[in-house]
Ligand SMILES: *[C@@H]1O[C@H](CO)[C@@H](O)[C@H](O)[C@H]1NC(C)=O
Ligand SMILES: *[C@@H]1O[C@H](CO)[C@@H](O)[C@H](O)[C@H]1NC(C)=O
Ligand SMILES: *[C@@H]1O[C@H](CO)[C@@H](O)[C@H](O)[C@H]1NC(C)=O
Ligand SMILES: *[C@@H]1O[C@H](CO)[C@@H](O)[C@H](O)[C@H]1NC(C)=O
Ligand SMILES: *[C@@H]1O[C@H](CO)[C@@H](O)[C@H](O)[C@H]1NC(C)=O
Ligand SMILES: *[C@@H]1O[C@H](CO)[C@@H](O)[C@H](O)[C@H]1NC(C)=O
Ligand SMILES: *[C@@H]1O[C@H](CO)[C@@H](O)[C@H](O)[C@H]1NC(C)=O
Ligand SMILES: *[C@@H]1O[C@H](CO)[C@@H](O)[C@H](O)[C@H]1NC(C)=O
């Protein structure tokens with residue numbers, strides 16, 4: 001009786017604050033947070049082995065709605081998910097977002113208590129429990145101006161290197177809050193967009209430009225100077241990438257800041273400059289180095305030349321992929337990459353919904369955009385990806401600021417005028433993974449069989465470090481689906497999947 005009461009009391013506390021929903025007429029709803037109210041999601045509490053928890057978000061408006069069920073001895077549906085926890089795949093590194101200038105500018109536009117509330121929505125135990133953070137080295141298009149940390153004349157010794165006001169105002173304070181909210185359990189990694197113009201062959205931040213050979217070592221030193229400046233301010237990094245989207249330089253009309261790297265030169269730079277500089281430095285010798293930081297479509301050919309050199313390969317720990325061309329490239333490319341370089345992890349390092357030509361950049365409440373996130377994450381997880389990092393964590397209702405007007409959507413949209421922020425369906429779709437699949441979880445075999453020919457259902461399963469099992473199920477059908485999860489060690493979990501929903505099932 002006492003046990004039952006305890007279980008009931010934990011269940012009743014677990015949905016702390018409900019979503020305050022608002023419909024903007026875009027096919028779904030947002031949850032509104034203001035100075036006195038914001039929805040939260042408590043850390044799940046372990047239930048007895050006979051039971052399982054389900055968390056559901058759907059088009060109809062549920063958000064992390066929790067119910068519990070009991071394992072049955074026999075299946076009662078021929079729609080089935082067969083789990084086999086003896087067959088294991090990749091280990092999860094984590095989930096997160098990017099501390100862009102635009103993120104910081106939008107956070108600063110809110111009253112002080114709401115700044116905290118917004119970061120808690122991502123990094124606290126009552127939020128999505130993000131465990132990764134990406135930090136641009138200098139500016140990106142999601143800044144209000146182009147810049148590097150050494151914008152004067154040629155300066156091979158980086159004597160004039162200095163952080164920008166944006167680092168001190170918009171990035172470091174928020175990163176420090178996130179470190180605090182996660183109790184230090186956050187892995188930060190840094191990516192550079194552009195180098196100072198004097199280091200580049202075209203003398204510009206964007207366009208068809210590469211690092212001049214003469215400055216290869218200076219460019220490696222620039223990374224260390226950045227790491228030093230952040231370290232002095234209490235921000236220590238877990239990793240770096242070799243640079244954001246090097247292929248953008250191939251499009252001379254592209255206005256994105258970029259350092260171009262042909263596949264046959266990036267290995268030279270890693271082998272002769274970046275690798276020895278990082279591994280030889282007293283403070284950063286164990287820093288994680290990731291190559292690519294660009295679209296999946298470039299795998300594996302772009303990295304093969306670098307990684308086929310054994311000496312270069314030893315400097316590279318992982319492969320960073322972005323999601324933008326995923327519709328035009330098979331996830332088999334990830335499998336091929338994993339087979340070629342099984343000791344290198346693959347991590348998703350950027351995603352955001354780009355508007356179609358007929359859409360506005362921000363579609364408040366769009367459930368379809370949420371589905372785009374979760375279906376991409378499930379596919380990535382099914383193909384060896386070890387985590388997923390979103391792009392801006394907060395944008396304004398236009399999808400900015402962005403000084404080249406490359407506006408996109410974001411998981412949280414800030415309305416500075418009304419002192420509100422809106423949690424988009426993408427926020428919840430992503431949360432169905434980040435909240436329930438902590439770092440150290442391992443993907444397990446998950447085989448979905450739909451007997452009634454329902455399509456557009458997808459699933460992926462994990463064994464958590466606390467030995468819990470988490471199964472994420474995305475239903476893009478406009479109809480409900482009843483299905484069973486079959487786990488040999490436990491029995492059958494009958495699950496009622498609602499129309500247009502995402503569900504996480506959790507048991508220990
Ligand atoms: C915030 O939203 C809650 C719930 O709708 C409402 O009761 C409260 O008055 C709002 N607070 C402000 C400051 O607008
Ligand atoms: C299967 O069993 C569960 C739990 O008893 C029940 O809620 C569900 O409706 C059943 N499904 C079917 C298809 O009979
Ligand atoms: C589960 O996976 C293990 C390891 O691959 C395999 O030996 C076993 O046959 C699988 N069990 C089932 C029921 O498929
Ligand atoms: C977070 O901040 C609190 C209050 O300032 C402090 O006591 C705690 O040590 C900080 N935690 C970390 C991990 O920095
Ligand atoms: C790097 O390490 C050295 C020696 O361990 C130390 O003296 C120095 O202050 C460190 N640099 C930074 C920026 O922390
Ligand atoms: C890297 O080295 C630092 C300093 O020696 C240490 O605190 C940290 O735990 C190390 N990180 C890893 C991943 O080994
Ligand atoms: C590179 O390393 C692999 C694995 O250690 C080894 O099999 C291969 O012979 C090495 N290649 C060269 C060119 O040394
Ligand atoms: C932002 O707030 C202002 C002032 O309340 C309001 O006029 C505007 O419609 C809001 N924008 C959105 C997207 O809700």
Ligand SMILES: *[C@@H]1O[C@H](CO)[C@@H](O)[C@H](O)[C@H]1NC(C)=O
Pocket residue numbers: 451452453
């Ligand atoms: C599913 O599709 C197969 C092949 O098209 C068909 O034979 C079967 O009757 C369908 N099942 C249901 C329940 O519609």
Ligand SMILES: *[C@@H]1O[C@H](CO)[C@@H](O)[C@H](O)[C@H]1NC(C)=O
Pocket residue numbers: 465466467
């Ligand atoms: C998980 O299970 C393994 C083996 O069954 C056991 O050794 C380990 O202590 C368990 N870990 C937790 C956190 O319960």
